[in-house]
Amino acid sequence: MSERELHADCSRCEALCCVAPAFAKSSDFAINKPAGTPCRNLSGNRCTIHERLDASGFHGCVVFDCFGAGQRLTQETFGGSDRSAKPEMLELLPIMRQLHELMWLLTEALRLDEAHSVHGKLRDALASIDHLAAGSPADLRALDLDAQRRRVNPLLQRASELARAGIKGRQDHRGAQLIGRKMRGADLRGASFRGALLIGADLRDADLRRADFTGADLRGADLRGADLTGVLFLTESQRRAAVTSSR
Template identity: 60%
Template sequence: MSGEREHTQSLSDESRPGLRADCERCFGLCCVVPAFTVSADFAIDKPAGRACPNLASDFRCGIHTRLRQRGFTGCTVYDCFGAGQQVSQVTFGGRDWRQAPQTAKRMFEVFPIMRNLHELLWYLTEALAMPAAGPLHAELARARTELERLTGGDPGTLAEVDVSAHRQQVNALLLRASELVRAPVRRKKTELRGADLIGAKLKGADLRGACLRGAYLIGADLRGADLRLADLTGADLRGADLRGARLAESLFLTRSQLDAAGGDAATELPPSLTRPAHWTSPGAPAGSPPARARARRRR
């Protein structure tokens, strides 16, 4: 297929200021706010709002370089889209929850709201970089401006934000943008929104222009699959084998999706995304047997 590049335009992290996690400016919120449950993703149980025992006094992870080996794969695939530093440095003005414990309850309440808003901002920014979505750029820009306004609110205002309503509005816009970009190659047979493709054998599959929004691709064999202009919004790629897959022009592909999957040096990626450190070299098996077994158990 020719002409994909004229429909999409990859962004670098520098063009998305504030939408990439900066752990040095965060108070370890992703290590405190969520609950952990012992599983293949987490080695311990941890209730919501309690600091992980691996969180150091400087709010850095004490086992950051060994998370996978220590059983914390779930931590390695998490992305706050910059919400952590926004809440820590802007919403709460640099007052951390240890030195100012009175801020903890509201800070922990606001963080997931901010994370959702930043995720939506990331997707809107991606859509605005797609020339083929030009007819929607004005609407996309207005939606982004409104969300940016909300992220600058005080803790009380943020706590009242109806995230579901904003997500519904933005998702409708993103779907329309996706349809415009995928129009040249969109086919009925590849409308796979929300499809159960867990463990699917899709080696070498032609998935150009496919709608895979929210699809369950856990443990799927996507070796050498052509995913140019495929919409991967929210697709679950845990344990998926992406060796040699063509993802350079895929729509709405996130860093955390790649971190959750397996790939190699032959996997084609957008210039804005780096190859995860745990990916294999060409010819080596992608993912571990436990990852594939875990995918089957989650059916």
């Protein structure tokens, strides 16, 4: 499984994420759209407003990442099928996306030199999830995703602990409600923000080296000037949801 396959490649997908979800008109979506119907901005498999999603009121699309699930369903699970398979692809997109997200997290953990003692287990888990993702539509539908998460999460947490072990006084904000919290310039090296709600938090100029952001909600969090060197498990979609100097 190459790194490229754990990132969306819309050119190899049937635009599944532009059809499968329901949209509720909000700051993230400019329109209401029922689940399973094509977005009005779709032409064939291409988004006609791709270059101006934010300006057009579709920030929700900017921050979405399928981790390569869309192209795997299109090319592998349903490879060679005609378009009549599309309703089934839509149904399986959330399942494949969760499997690919776990694979992305495991791949990130394997980059951590300090976690070398668990690299063998991480590689085994990655191969096992990849094998599940290669199953038939019926196999995928029958999967117990919670059980897979329960199996993989302790390994990811162990890798994170090993990577942060050398940082004294690191803070633990796992699952914390930090909505709008002012932490500008704070020393948060090696902090755990696993599953934390950081919506609108002020993290400008904070020292976030080696902080763990697994599953943290960073919508509107201000990361301008923050040091994110060696940060753990921060996805591209989390970065796009936050305020950074590039946005």
